[in-house]
Amino acid sequence: MKSNPLLKPVLLFFEDEHESATRIADASSMERAKIERHRFPDGEIKLRLPDTLPDRVVILRTLNDPNEKLVELLLAAHTARGLGARHLTLVAPYLAYMRQDIAFHPGEAISQRIVGQFLAGLFDAVITVDPHLHRVATLQEALPVANAIVLSGAPLLADLIAARRQQPLLVGPDEESAQWIALAASRHDFDYAVCRKVRNGDRAVDIALPDCTVTGRQVVLLDDVASTGHTVARAAHLLLDAGAASVDVAVTHALFAGDALQVMLDAGIGEVWSTDCITHSSNAVSMATTLAGALAQIQATA
Ligand code: R5P
Numbered sequence: 001m002k003s004n005p006l007l008k009p010v011l012l013f014f015e016d017e018h019e020s021a022t023r024i025a026d027a028s029s030m031e032r033a034k035i036e037r038h039r040f041p042d043g044e045i046k047l048r049l050p051d052t053l054p055d056r057v058v059i060l061r062t063l064n065d066p067n068e069k070l071v072e073l074l075l076a077a078h079t080a081r082g083l084g085a086r087h088l089t090l091v092a093p094y095l096a097y098m099r100q101d102i103a104f105h106p107g108e109a110i111s112q113r114i115v116g117q118f119l120a121g122l123f124d125a126v127i128t129v130d131p132h133l134h135r136v137a138t139l140q141e142a143l144p145v146a147n148a149i150v151l152s153g154a155p156l157l158a159d160l161i162a163a164r165r166q167q168p169l170l171v172g173p174d175e176e177s178a179q180w181i182a183l184a185a186s187r188h189d190f191d192y193a194v195c196r197k198v199r200n201g202d203r204a205v206d207i208a209l210p211d212c213t214v215t216g217r218q219v220v221l222l223d224d225v226a227s228t229g230h231t232v233a234r235a236a237h238l239l240l241d242a243g244a245a246s247v248d249v250a251v252t253h254a255l256f257a258g259d260a261l262q263v264m265l266d267a268g269i270g271e272v273w274s275t276d277c278i279t280h281s282s283n284a285v286s287m288a289t290t291l292a293g294a295l296a297q298i299q300a301t302a
Pocket residue numbers: 173174176177202205223224225226227228229230231232
């Protein structure tokens with residue numbers, strides 16, 4: 001089927017993300033339309049897209065709880081192409097499967113590469129926020145798509161921290177967080193430091209505090225993601241033992257699996273702030289305007 005090139009680009013979304021879609025569409029003055037989704041009794045899903053699509057289509061799907069959503073993207077992207085979409089952009093504020101970037105043991109799937117290639121086969125452009133890239137330098141290495149834009153939640157989280165805490169000390173719970181800590185700290189000239197972490201299991205981490213004085217400081221732990229919450233919980237426990245006046249947490253992605261929030265609160269963490277990349281009651285910062293800016297950049301070149 002031929003698309004209608006006269007139509008403005010459209011943002012397609014799923015019902016569970018209608019609030020994020022509204023914020024992004026409003027910030028970018030885009031049309032939006034819902035993808036209808038039906039689940040059959042046996043668990044299979046059926047999607048229905050608008051039957052008239054413009055040349056340029058954007059699909060919003062944040063990829064927490066990713067397994068079923070990856071099948072949705074497979075179905076939605078192919079259907080959009082069949083309906084004539086010439087240029088497809090994925091907005092995945094949270095990009096899943098980025099942490100398994102090597103085979104730690106023989107025979108392990110390198111999920112980052114496999115999922116990255118899968119998405120690159122479906123989309124022309126991808127926009128995401130703070131993807132967990134550790135051993136690769138650019139998103140395009142993991143997700144070889146023509147146009148890949150990486151945004152960060154760190155600047156807006158830094159603004160929030162500056163508004164809520166006096167002379168905070170930013171602490172990264174592990175070496176990988178150094179990039180986000182540096183970005184956030186430079187924006188407001190915060191003091192900062194980074195811990196060292198050894199992971200012994202899904203819920204078992206050892207942390208060594210940085211060599212700096214935390215006594216009496218309002219500490220904010222900043223990271224890309226909290227999943228089980230044990231990383232920030234362990235760091236908070238040590239910081240409070242070392243004399244920190246308070247410990248709060250700011251993360252881009254509130255994955256918060258199972259009892260993660262309780263684990264964090266039980267460790268003495270005061271407040272937990274996150275961006276709206278994943279919808280959660282801790283959301284304190286909206287990425288809509290930032291995402292809209294990236295969309296404008298892509299639409300200008302598509
Ligand atoms: C990994 O290095 C990430 O930046 C996070 O520190 C990690 O994923 C947090 O996981 P969890 O909350 O399960 O300890």
